[in-house]
Amino acid sequence: xxxxxxxxxxxxxxxxxxxxxxxxxxxxxxxxxxxxxxxxxxxxxxxxxxxxxxxxxxxxxxxxxxxxxxxxxxxxxxxxxxxxxxxxxxxxxxxxxxxxxxxxxxxxxxxxxxxxxxxxxxxxxxxxxxxxxxxxxxxxxxxxxxxxxxxxxxxxxxxxxxxxxxxxxxxxxxxxxxxxxxxxxxxxxxxxxxxxxxxxxxxxxxxxxxxxxxxxxxxxxxxxxxxxxxxxxxxxxxxxxxxxxxxxxxxxxxxxxxxxxxxxxxxxxxxxxxxxxxxxxxxxxxxxxxxxxxxxxxxxxxxxxxxxxxxxxxxxxxxxxxxxxxxxxx
Amino acid sequence: xxxxxxxxxxxxxxxxxxxxxxxxxxxxxxxxxxxxxxxxxxxxxxxxxxxxxxxxxxxxxxxxxxxxxxxxxxxxxxxxxxxxxxxxxxxxxxxxxxxxxxxxxxxxxxxxxxxxxxxxxxxxxxxxxxxxxxxxxxxxxxxxxxxxxxxxxxxxxxxxxxxxxxxxxxxxxxxxxxxxxxxxxxxxxxxxxxxxxxxxxxxxxxxxxxxxxxxxxxxxxxxxxxxxxxxxxxxxxxxxxxxxxxxxxxxxxxxxxxxxxxxxxxxxxxxxxxxxxxxxxxxxxxxxxxxxxxxxxxxxxxxxxxxxxxxxxxxxxxxxxxxxxxxxxxxxxxxxxxxxxxxxxxxxxxxxxxxxxxxxxxxxxxxxxxxxxxxxxxxxxxxxxxxxxxxxxxxxxxxxxxxxxxxxxxxxxxxxxxxxxxxxxxxxxxxxxxxxxxxxxxxxxxxxxxxxxxxxxxxxxxxxxxxxxxxxxxxxxxxxxxxxxxxxxxxxxxxxxxxxxxxxxxxxxxxxxxxxxxxxxxxxxxxx
Numbered sequence: 078x079x080x081x082x083x084x085x086x087x088x089x090x091x092x093x094x095x096x097x098x099x100x101x102x103x104x105x106x107x108x109x110x111x112x113x114x115x116x117x118x119x120x121x122x123x124x125x126x127x128x129x130x131x132x133x134x135x136x137x138x139x140x141x142x143x144x145x146x147x148x149x150x151x152x153x154x155x156x157x158x159x160x161x162x163x164x165x166x167x168x169x170x171x172x173x174x175x176x177x178x179x180x181x182x183x184x185x186x187x188x189x190x191x192x193x194x195x196x197x198x199x200x201x202x203x204x205x206x207x208x209x210x211x212x213x214x215x216x217x218x219x220x221x222x223x224x225x226x227x228x229x230x231x232x233x234x235x236x237x238x239x240x241x242x243x244x245x246x247x248x249x250x251x252x253x254x255x256x257x258x259x260x261x262x263x264x265x266x267x268x269x270x271x272x273x274x275x276x277x278x279x280x281x282x283x284x285x286x287x288x289x290x291x292x293x294x295x296x297x298x299x300x301x302x303x304x305x306x307x308x309x310x311x312x313x314x315x316x317x318x319x320x321x322x323x324x325x326x327x328x329x330x331x332x333x334x335x336x337x338x339x340x341x342x343x344x345x346x347x348x349x350x351x352x353x354x355x356x357x358x359x360x361x362x363x364x365x366x367x368x369x370x371x372x373x374x375x376x377x378x379x380x381x382x383x384x385x386x387x388x389x390x391x392x393x394x395x396x397x398x399x400x401x402x403x404x405x406x407x
Numbered sequence: 408x409x410x411x412x413x414x415x416x417x418x419x420x421x422x423x424x425x426x427x428x429x430x431x432x433x434x435x436x437x438x439x440x441x442x443x444x445x446x447x448x449x450x451x452x453x454x455x456x457x458x459x460x461x462x463x464x465x466x467x468x469x470x471x472x473x474x475x476x477x478x479x480x481x482x483x484x485x486x487x488x489x490x491x492x493x494x495x496x497x498x499x500x501x502x503x504x505x506x507x508x509x510x511x512x513x514x515x516x517x518x519x520x521x522x523x524x525x526x527x528x529x530x531x532x533x534x535x536x537x538x539x540x541x542x543x544x545x546x547x548x549x550x551x552x553x554x555x556x557x558x559x560x561x562x563x564x565x566x567x568x569x570x571x572x573x574x575x576x577x578x579x580x581x582x583x584x585x586x587x588x589x590x591x592x593x594x595x596x597x598x599x600x601x602x603x604x605x606x607x608x609x610x611x612x613x614x615x616x617x618x619x620x621x622x623x624x625x626x627x628x629x630x631x632x633x634x635x636x637x638x639x640x641x642x643x644x645x646x647x648x649x650x651x652x653x654x655x656x657x658x659x660x661x662x663x664x665x666x667x668x669x670x671x672x673x674x675x676x677x678x679x680x681x682x683x684x685x686x687x688x689x690x691x692x693x694x695x696x697x698x699x700x701x702x703x704x705x706x707x708x709x710x711x712x713x714x715x716x717x718x719x720x721x722x723x724x725x726x727x728x729x730x731x732x733x734x735x736x737x738x739x740x741x742x743x744x745x746x747x748x749x750x751x752x753x754x755x756x757x758x759x760x761x762x763x764x765x766x767x768x769x770x771x772x773x774x775x776x777x778x779x780x781x782x783x784x785x786x787x788x789x790x791x792x793x794x795x796x797x798x799x800x801x802x803x804x805x806x807x808x809x810x811x812x813x814x815x816x817x818x819x820x821x822x823x824x825x826x827x828x829x830x831x832x833x834x835x836x837x838x839x840x841x842x843x844x845x846x847x848x849x850x851x852x853x854x855x856x857x858x859x860x861x862x863x864x865x866x867x868x869x870x871x872x873x874x875x876x877x878x879x880x881x882x883x884x885x886x887x888x889x890x891x892x893x894x895x896x897x898x899x900x901x902x903x904x905x906x907x908x909x910x911x912x913x914x915x916x917x918x919x920x921x922x923x924x925x926x927x928x929x930x931x932x933x934x935x
Contacts, residue, residue: 083926083927084926085848085877085878085881085925085929086874086878087647087649087878087882088647088875089647090654091646130506135503135506150506151509152682154506155510155513155514155678155679155681155682155683156682158678159681160675162675163672163674163675163676166670166671166674166675167668167671167672168668169665169668170664170672172664173661173662173668178657178660178661179656179661181655182655183647183652184438185652185653189542240597240598241596241598241599242596242601243593244593244595244596247601282698293697294601294604296698297603297604297697300697300698331697331698335578335579335582335717335736336579336581337578337579337700337704338700340702341702352801353575353700353704355718355801355811366722368812368815369718369722370717370721370735371722372722372723372733372735401585401732401733401736402585403588403592403730403731403732406726406730407726407731
């Protein structure tokens with residue numbers, strides 16, 4: 078026995094096995110009928126589709142098991158289309174599988190690489206042509222062309238400048254000013270401390286001057302949550318405590334992580350939770366982050382009441398609201 | 408000649424005299440395509456793309472890509488009298504007043520989910536079978552590009568209706584842009600035409616969604632298919648199949664009928680889903696308002712892993728010299744995805760560097776025969792799966808009554824611990840499967856028939872397997888580890904010793920395998 082290692086041999090392509098329809102005329106006829114039936118089912122599907130479009134009103138609802146109350150128009154329209162499409166596919170594939178030739182054939186591959194002669198010719202041509210154009214010699218043209226092509230590449234960037242204004246102080250300023258009244262959202266009603274019971278939470282916005290119209294941009298910066306707890310539950314510095322009023326504390330509703338609305342308040346734990354990424358803020362401790370990806374507490378708005386007893390802002394926010402950005406200093 | 412043949416002949420002659428198409432068609436109508444179910448995955452992606460073009464075009468006839476504020480007075484009662492953007496109102500109009508509109512919206516959205524799923528599974532097929540190897544590296548990179556653009560295209564698409572859920576997604580995207588050091592604020596203001604949300608982004612992302620990206624898709628898909636056509640499809644190893652040939656069915660008629668029929672099957676299934684399975688019911692969410700949100704905000708599945716990474720990020724933020732660098736956004740939102748996708752795109756080159764293999768490959772690998780690659784793939788999938796699950800941590804918490812904090816901590820630990828475990832386990836499973844293959848070739852199939860020998864011993868009868876199967880199980884190469892010398896012929900240390908060492912290490916790990924049986928082994932057993 079030789080010591081040379083001999084691999085197991087390739088037995089070659091197995092002999093072709095004929096299908097029933099290839100040899101039996103009865104089976105062939107049967108397959109033909111099956112294909113025709115599949116095509117006919119598709120045609121019925123299209124008829125159902127047309128029928129549903131014209132004759133089933135779009136306010137008819139039917140009760141179906143699993144699906145519940147279902148719009149009949151939409152359901153039959155869709156089912157008609159699905160049947161029409163699916164059975165064309167089923168017919169074509171059944172046709173191919175039973176009646177079309179199914180003998181495996183072998184084709185040869187060629188390597189992707191060009192043969193050596195072609196490659197040499199290619200290199201020679203490129204060299205000759207570029208020499209004819211003087212690409213190597215005319216460095217003045219080459220450099221000036223580089224300059225002009227480089228510069229013209231800048232023009233789209235210049236054109237895109239007017240896509241938007243420069244940020245300026247847009248991210249750092251909100252509509253809250255000293256003395257701005259807090260109004261309910263929705264409703265735009267001024268709000269008194271006694272309107273909020275202990276444990277209550279309310280969304281407020283700054284009161285607008287009569288000539289102002291509130292935009293979504295304003296809401297995206299101005300939205301504030303008012304929460305009332307028992308004053309003795311606060312664990313705040315003296316300064317921050319002076320920003321609250323009678324157990325009412327106000328935070329920006331725009332998450333300090335990625336700007337979602339921090340809308341879930343859990344009364345028993347006094348936690349505010351952002352539904353986007355589950356950052357959790359502890360209300361009695363000035364919205365300190367106690368869980369999740371947010372790195373900063375929610376900005377607190379200093380509030381008090383005016384002479385008429387309505388809640389007002391003592392001063393603007395002392396830091397930008399919303400997600401972080403490069404120019405933010407704290 | 409029948410009348411029909413005459414007409415066909417006239418038409419064909421007319422076209423050929425002007426294009427010379429007959430020469431091309433003669434060659435290509437008999438082009439051979441190998442057959443295997445896993446080769447259909449890319450087709451599903453292609454067909455979903457066509458469905459997306461068709462249904463998307465229909466939707467543009469009614470959709471109004473504008474953030475102009477309108478008063479809704481349509482047939483959906485609960486929102487009547489509300490102010491909303493024209494984009495949201497027109498999406499309600501498509502859903503409730505245009506006949507077939509809701510169906511088309513749902514078909515479009517389902518097709519998008521299927522498109523992305525098909526791309527991912529197709530990518531897995533190409534990866535685990537080694538179909539990306541030379542000469543197909545370009546197509547691999549195009550594929551990674553299509554995957555990346557698909558994620559962006561899908562995200563922009565579901566953001567267009569301007570509902571409360573999608574607006575929240577856009578808000579998050581804006582926060583990621585804004586988080587970029589130095590230029591973030593400026594890019595965000597340019598992209599949104601000012602502060603968030605502004606009135607510019609719906610019209611802008613509409614143009615990107617229906618014109619720019621689909622155009623790039625069409626170009627990339629065309630090149631992708633032309634390369635498949637020109638380089639010929641890979642094939643599984645088997646009797647009669649070699650690196651030099653391609654075994655399968657000619658394009659006309661069987662392959663044409665199957666592929667064409669399969670388009671209708673995919674379209675039919677998508678239409679069925681659109682008919683019976685509600686998706687993105689935007690009327691339940693309400694119009695976008697940055698001060699509101701609904702609990703359980705979830706992106707589409709192909710964005711879920713990204714959201715999951717962001718959710719599990721620790722609260723890290725750098726404050727330097729009066730500037731803020733939010734690492735809690737940059738690391739999970741940009742840096743980790745950037746590394747993952749760059750690594751994915753470069754994988755063919757990394758592997759060929761490790762194996763030193765610069766030859767063309769047209770026969771696919773069975774995943775078990777390349778344990779390291781397979782294990783690395785499962786490891787990456789495990790990473791993505793943990794991230795994806797964490798993206799649904801709120802839903803998991805409410806569904807299974809678990810604490811959100813425990814799930815988050817599980818994910819934070821599992822994302823580091825589970826992938827390496829997955830690597831080791833997968834590699835061991837691959838080697839075990841190789842061992843099982845070896846057993847099967849050498850000792851045949853267990854028949855389940857027990858035989859009592861004259862002296863009372865029981866043995867199970869093994870039946871030799873067919874030569875075809877034996878070939879299939881042993882057709883693969885088992886390359887030895889690279890022999891890289893640390894010193895050259897004259898005894899001088901080579902440059903880049905550390906790189907060499909690393910390459911040798913990985914190459915050695917790569918070469919670990921169960922020796923495949925040879926004809927000698929078989930003969931020896933026969934002698935016994």
